Amino acid sequence: MIVVIVILGILLAIMVPQLIKYIDKAKAVQCRADVSYIMKEYQIEALEKDPGNAEAACALLESIVLEHNGKLKKKGEIFNGGIYSDVCTSKGLYTCTFDSTYKTVTVTCGEHDEGQIEVKKLADVLNNMDFTNIPGCPHPNLNEYFKGPRTSIDSEAISVDGYGDYGSFAKVIEAKLKEQGINTDGRSWRMYKKGDTYNLFLTDSQKITLNMDTQKVACTQYDITNNKVIHGTITVSKDKQGVEYYPILLGESFVPDKE
Incomplete structure (x- = not known):
């Protein structure tokens, strides 16, 4: 037995x-x-x-x-x-x-x-963006834009020239994202180049303004490097183009929600 x-x-x-x-x-x-x-x-x-x-x-x-x-x-x-x-x-x-x-x-x-779907799709879209059909756009893709000293781009950034009817490179990116079913209407964002990938901070439901300087707003981080989507808060600040200021999201100030 x-x-x-x-x-x-x-x-x-x-x-x-x-x-x-x-x-x-x-x-x-x-x-x-x-x-x-x-x-x-x-x-x-x-x-x-x-x-x-x-x-x-x-x-x-x-x-x-x-x-x-x-x-x-x-x-x-x-x-x-x-x-x-x-x-x-x-x-x-x-x-x-x-x-x-x-x-x-x-x-x-x-x-x-494979992996976190939203992050994977976003990574694929960003890595395969092609701006060659945009009149007046001097950058064929995101990788070329970030060559040199650039490390980030902001949705509210002011452009001094180029980009045709879009007015800024940020608007060109938003149009390309929309073509792929990714909608940023009514929201502000900041994208960082990190190694060979991109990290994106996106406000929940509002556009930021200069009047919101130092305020904290609800935000989602699409951490492509670590394949995570993290919700939290981020501080609004400002940057300068020429003599004009525009609002930005400070990525280093991002604080994840407590679980």
Whole structure:
């Protein structure tokens, strides 16, 4: 009897990890199938109903996700689609991003896709930005802009020349972000170049002004270097271009919320 029990214990020790791996793999396969179905269903429905704006697109997507037993967890922090739960059986969250026409949606799972989805997508967008089609823009990409002494760029920065109708390089960046479903309207930001990547500080729901100098505001840090999204507060300060001042976010003053 003791020998039989020992043998059974050995067999279980061998089989259980393999069974867990099999179950996890099956969940991942089902998750990716659900993601594919949701994206295809949305594309078919969007061609027929032509949502035309983010609000209508979100409503259409939510109705489709509901059919897959999912529900809206929260609106996207900066991406124009929502974040949904209860579809993935591994408790992964689905982050959704529409293209500029709202005819297609990209859905990624926080459990079965690599890393922190919002940070990974933002990193991909920033690293692949191409400004060569912008009239009057002297920088073909972000990497070229940050060559030399530059270490940051601010949403409220004042430009002295170039950039065509956009008026500033910050506005060029915002337009390119919007093309990729990343919306910064009504919010201020500061982007730092850090090694080969970029870190972004983005206010929650307001534009900063010079009158807010030294004030603390709610802010989210997209820490691409460490693959994290961190909420906290940041201090407003000011910088100078020529004789004009403009407000900035002091990245070094960022304080994460207490958990």
